[in-house]
Amino acid sequence: DQQVKQNSPSLSVQEGRISILNCDYTNSMFDYFLWYKKYPAEGPTFLISISSIKDKNEDGRFTVFLNKSAKHLSLHIVPSQPGDSAVYFCAASGLYGGTSYGKLTFGQGTILTVHP
């Protein structure tokens, strides 16, 4: 039962353009969402998060949008840079209890390639 899904295994964009990575979830108990970035042979590193009381959170070139009714979130990277090439994982957790409390449930990841 895949509770967090990233349906695009890969995405290729040109440097300077926008990258949009998508994520869908099924568990309505999730109320905190994160994006992690992973380079080969390294552990994932935290990128940006959003709680369910918001629909947008921005940090520099990175913006996360949350659509609770659609159970969908997306990560926008503008402008994309070659150094952004990595695997991006979306993750979800429960803030207020339940079986998801404090634990992260991850999607399968999307490989982003930014071409110079």
Next chain:
Amino acid sequence: GAGVSQSPSNKVTEKGKDVELRCDPISGHTALYWYRQSLGQGLEFLIYFQGNSAPDKSGLPSDRFSAERTGGSVSTLTIQRTQQEDSAVYLCASSSRRLTVTDTQYFGPGTRLTVL
């Protein structure tokens, strides 16, 4: 300061043997998590420790898997009678969890386990 470290970085073992994987969390972090990433899959939660509380073992896939955390610091994940489906990258993460479950989880580089 030092990040999360894991050892060994790679482990090749024969089916049926036991293996131990080690995680050194960031000093002072009270929460420690184990995840694994099988080929083509997202990160799968295994177990987490928070301070002196009983660990949440809800993600362990079978009773061949166990973990302990000694002195609230170093953790060891043990897999007994390894099977080929145990082949994966095992990732450890830690967080401060002083105030909220949203405290960022910092990941180690992982141990790549191959069961022949």
